[in-house]
Amino acid sequence: MSWWADDTEDDEPYADYDESSIRVRPNPKGNRPRTKIRPGHSDAVPGQILGVDRGRFTVLLDADTDAERTITATRARELGKKAMVTGDRVRLVGDVSGHEGTLARIVSIDERRTLLRRSADDTDAVERVLVANADQMLIVIAAANPEPRIRLVDRYLVAAFDAGIRPLLCVTKTDLADPGEFLHNFAGLSVTTFLSGEGSFPVEEITAELLGHETVFVGHSGVGKSTLINALVPSAERATGVVNTVTGRGRHTSSSTVSLRLRDGERSGWVVDTPGVRSFGLGHVNPDNIVRSFTDLAEIALECPRGCTHRADAPDCAIAQAVREGRLGDVGAARIDSLHRLLETFAT
Ligand SMILES: Nc1nc2c(ncn2[C@@H]2O[C@H](COP(=O)(O)OP(=O)(O)OP(=O)(O)O)[C@@H](O)[C@H]2O)c(=O)[nH]1
Ligand SMILES: [Zn+2]
Known part of the structure; x- marks a missing residue:
């Protein structure tokens, strides 16, 4: 079943191509993204994408300084089909003045934390x-x-x-x-x-x-x-x-x-x-990431048999065992119910 409404005007044309090279693992600790500046663009300046509209990016520069401004930018050809979206930290070259009629070029995307x-x-x-x-x-x-x-x-x-x-x-x-x-x-x-x-x-x-x-x-x-x-x-x-x-x-x-x-x-x-985004198809979801967000349960899951799905019908699931034994206290039953429900959300 798709809950995804077909109103994707906000996506730029290349947003389909999420290349593995720019995909990052979830990083709940939120370490600072490392920056990648291509050689030849040592003059590139950092910016933050605030919005995307038909291949044109609104980018914030020099945030929280007297020189703060939003400019319009386009993608440099060398970026190919890499997706760039709102929230991306990028590097720009060209006219970054923000004056009317100017257009800067985005030459690289910083590593993403999420x-x-x-x-x-x-x-x-x-x-x-x-x-x-x-x-x-x-x-x-x-x-x-x-x-x-x-x-x-x-x-x-x-x-x-x-x-x-x-x-x-x-x-x-x-x-x-x-x-x-x-x-x-x-x-x-x-x-x-x-x-x-x-x-x-x-x-x-x-x-x-x-x-x-x-x-x-x-x-x-x-x-x-x-x-x-x-x-x-x-x-x-x-x-x-x-x-x-x-x-x-x-x-x-x-x-x-x-x-x-x-x-x-x-x-x-x-x-x-995110107007127009009514829900998410969840075909890409990794169940391990869900279990990991239940930090207390994730610790116990280490004791599970290899390949345990941790779902309600999983044999010998250590989490279920721990809840039965009362190791997770009063909230244990509610926690495992929530986990089961979320795991079933995209497994069915
Ligand atoms: N009774 C009541 N009505 C509310 C409340 N908050 C918003 N509304 C009304 O709910 C309706 C929808 O509100 P919006 O803010 O436009 O909802 P939205 O989620 O942005 O919806 P879209 O614009 O379609 O994405 C409006 O008529 C609001 O006045 C509330 O707390 N109580
Ligand atoms: Zn398990």
Whole structure:
């Protein structure tokens, strides 16, 4: 079954080609990416991709200095078909002034700390890269209208865990329904959860959790993701700082993935909005990455028989054994239930 809506205008034409050379393993510790500058481009300057639109990249240069500016860039031919996406740290040459009508060239992509991907559907080997370098994912789900779906959240969680990204949950529209029962399904995951309702957006709490991070926002259409983002990031900044001056199209179009800067005094963070991305095909997911995100269970999994799937029907699974013996305390049962559910999310 594909949950992936066919609205991929945000992907640049080459986004299908995620070459193994630029694929990195999830790195939850978030070590600094090593930089790769090609010989011959020793004059290349670093930048951060804030958005992509029809092969043109909006790139932020000299961030947090007097010279901060966004410029428009294109890919250098030598980069071939390597995918470049919002969040990528890149090196540029050419006219990097940002003056109207100028176009810089991106000559290399820094190593990524994380990469959020989706396959077209669960059985499809073709995958698209969506967002680079995010270290958090805020899953936005409505308490009602649209009705919350456990499976949908599970799929987001699997995509986050697979990529080594920390998931956070925000339940919106709590003025319409009590999300208590729904949230009970995720009790075993210890995911930080925010509740948001008409007139009571938890802006301060969410901001505190986003500062110093790059957080990709995901959610089904209509859950109130845009409303939440507008509350977190004043729209003036959104309009001027990111897409506006660069694409010349005057507006942030709802189909493209963009990075928006969240500020609180001196501190900042990045909100990466992914409109039009309703869910993820999970065909590329590695079950080991899911187990690894349950650090307590992963340790016990080392005692499992070789090739153990750790699923509910796995014989002699050490995790199941540990839970039965009470080694994981009261939360053990909930944790293993969550693990089983997530493993089944893409195994079926
Ligand atoms: N009752 C209630 N309505 C809300 C709340 N947050 C947002 N809404 C409404 O829900 C509708 C959808 O909100 P949006 O912010 O456009 O939702 P979205 O998730 O960005 O949806 P797309 O733009 O389709 O991606 C709007 O009519 C909002 O006014 C809330 O906390 N309570
Ligand atoms: Zn096992």
